[in-house]
Amino acid sequence: MMTIQKKIWILVSVVLLIMGIIWLTLTSYNQKTQEKSNDILQRYLRMNEVTTASQQIITNLNNYLLDPTANHKQQIEKSVAVIEEVQQDVAELRNVENAFSITNYIHLIDSLIETTNRSIMFSEEQEMEGSTNEFNEANRISMYISEMTLTILDRELKTSNRFYRGIIKQSEELKKLGIWLLLLITAVLLLAIYWFSLSITRPIHQLTKAANALSQGSFNQQIEVKSNDEIAFLAKTFDEMRVNINDLIVEIQQKAQLEHELQHSKLLLKESQFRSLQNQINPHFLFNTLNTLSKKAYLDGAEETSDLIVSVAGLLRYNLKRIDRSVTVFEEVVVLNQYMEIQKARFTDRLQFKSDIDESCLDVKIPGLTLQPIIENAVIHAIEPEQDGGIIWFRIKNDGPWVIIEIEDSGQGMSPKKVEQLLKGHIIPIEGHSTGIGFQNVVKRLHLFYGIEDLVTIESREGRGTKVVIQIPRAREEGNDDEASNR
Template sequence: MRHLQNKIWSLAVVVLLIMVVIWVSLTYYNEKMQDQYNQILERYLVMNELSVMSQELVTALNTYTLHPSKENLEKVQQYKHQVNDRTLEMNAYKHVDNEAELTNYTHLVNSVVELTDQSINFQLSGETDTAKLALSEALHVSDYVSELRLSVIDAESSSYDRFYREMIERSEALTELGIWLLLLIILLLLCFTYWFSQRITKPLESLTYSAKQLSKGDFDAQIITNSKDETAILASTFEQMRININHLFKEIRQKAKLEKELQQSRYLLKESQLLSLQRQINPHFLFNTLNTLSKKAYMEGSMETSDLLVSIADLLRYNLKHMDQPTALREEVYVLKQYVDIQKARFTDRLTFHCDIEETCLDVQIPGLTLQPIIENAIIHAVEPNEDGGVITFRVTHNEQRVAIEIEDNGPGMTSEKVDELLDSNTQTVSERSTGIGFKNVVQRLRIFNGEHDIVHINSQLGIGTTVTLYISKDRGEKKDD
């Protein structure tokens, strides 16, 4: 719970910082007003001291004129230095409202100092009368300094009155500012409290929603939280639980799928066994009859008829033997050629068959009776309904992993819906015009044999033709050889 405690302490610190900022602002404002008030008082004091010191300077000068001595001269010099210091200090108190009055005031004080220097110089040079005239003028200027001090103080008083009124206005403005600051603080606290509560409640709401989804059986929605406190640990635990349950469900689905495929495999096996039983009606009688007819045709000089009967016998023998077990692609190709020879005898020049086979691929294992149903479908749809016949091309190529078997025809083609229907393994159909092993049956047997789903591709265009491609895994074939 440390992170949640940190958030609560953060809220307290923010409130404390806001109060400190307000206190510092008010303190600074009050000190500024106090400084302005102190400056006015200090100006009054400095002006009074400067007026008194100028009078004392003239008094000391008068004493030195009446009784010239070194002690009296030093006293005059001492008062003169004090007056100069106070004059420099007075310049620091000038502002826009009193600059003219203070400038005149300091000039008069400087005039008193200058007249004092002149009187001393005349006294030292023996010009006593001239020194007394300078002293008289210094006395006159000193009196004028005292009068001017009163006028400056009056001007300062009017300035002080304005300052006092401004201070009252500022006090009222400060009260209004305090109200607005209070409202602003309340608003900021409400906003921050809302944001703070959202940072706590939002992750909890997200976890609550995720828990409801899990209770409904939805285990695919990922549980995500942007929080970095204890709720993040709780969310991570929920997410791990969701992943484990989801994996468990996937394993159950996979087992169910494998069981379904096993049932389908058993169904296909029973179907193939049934078809095999149906075709094994007195097989020795059929073989002996076909062999007898073949030899009789050969003896009568009908070589083509003899070869045709041999092909039929070989085809029948292969169908009965390899229905339920894999065989080498080489044997499938041999029987396929026998079947094409039989069909050529039927369609003569209307059937054109091309082969392009890589011999290195012929040792791969393949389920028995895989190629004949596809070639038969191509003949039924591409050759039989067309008066000019059709062209069927058979190719066998390979890469490092798989062998590709292509059966291409120039028939009418199929729609994409028909292609999807042929590749759909949810239904089982048997072609009425083929050997009994329908196309879907071939696809399903190949998928079970290879242990993969994507092993049959159909590329078909209306009016152009159809290409069926079968992919046989080389690894699968090697295992079969073993």
């Protein structure tokens, strides 16, 4: 979407781009002109340095001939070094127009240096006449250098004059170009501003026209704005508002219908709660009846029958009160023993139950009815099908921050495939029974209670029994108990 802000930024960017191009062009032109001027100035300075250096050599040579000391000779060597350095710079000034003059100029400098050296040599050999002749020759060469310097500079001035006149002419042309560019930029900006204002005012006019029609009660005319900025989004929202107003009455009717259905659902919920309360009456009545029968059997001398009825009553009471809350491992062990007493009465010598319990683990919290469904599966699938019965081992171990509960039987076991299916929540039919419902209920409640997965594992091989291992953490986050109960 091309927003209004983006359009403004595009317009500003175009203007800045044009101004930047003009500025870069003028800066580049000024830089080249300045470099050319500096180059001409450096040529003048180098030529002047040659004249000054040659005259300095003559002066130092004269001083040496009058007083041939080491100091004066050292000054001559310094002057010669200076003119040699300047000579290299002058060689770089050679071009097509002054190649011949610069070459002669360099040769004169070489002649001056050689003549100076010969004058010094004759002076050191005490040949004063030869030394004086070489001095006069060096002085004459120095004068030639000065004259040729003036000649070359005069020629350079004529060339520079043409250069400066060209600069003046280009400046006048740049002035005219600047005027035309200013007019062109002004025209472009006027067109851009007109296009920008039109892209804003036209959609606003269309939106205003649609709003007037809407205020007169015309809700059937669709609002269309051909734009791609915020005004188009506003028009689309305005059109959605028109549609919403048309649908408002239908929505109110639907809401009234939903409220009616909600009131009906509330009545059904109350009826369901009442029926649930009625269903709870029968287990409590059965529990009270079992207590009465237990006392009657005890009074009649049937103590084993009385104990069995007490175990059934305790198991029923535990099921009624503990399924929705946490208990201690001790309470689970108590109800487990009651369940096993009932099963021992049923299977007599066919069932052997062996337990090994670490009493330091009995105060750990656990969801209610966690162990009894697993023991029940062991009785159904490991003891009941076997003619000679079997053994069930029940162990509770302390493993640092964990409590390990093991329920092992001596049954026929399961294949790895059936173990995997059981852990994944599948219901497995085994010899007229099915397993998986109660087991998965235990697994899910443990996960909800502790907030940890994979607390239950199964170790089983065909023909070698089955072991169910439950890992219970000693410490758990506060509030999980209530959360598990609510779930």
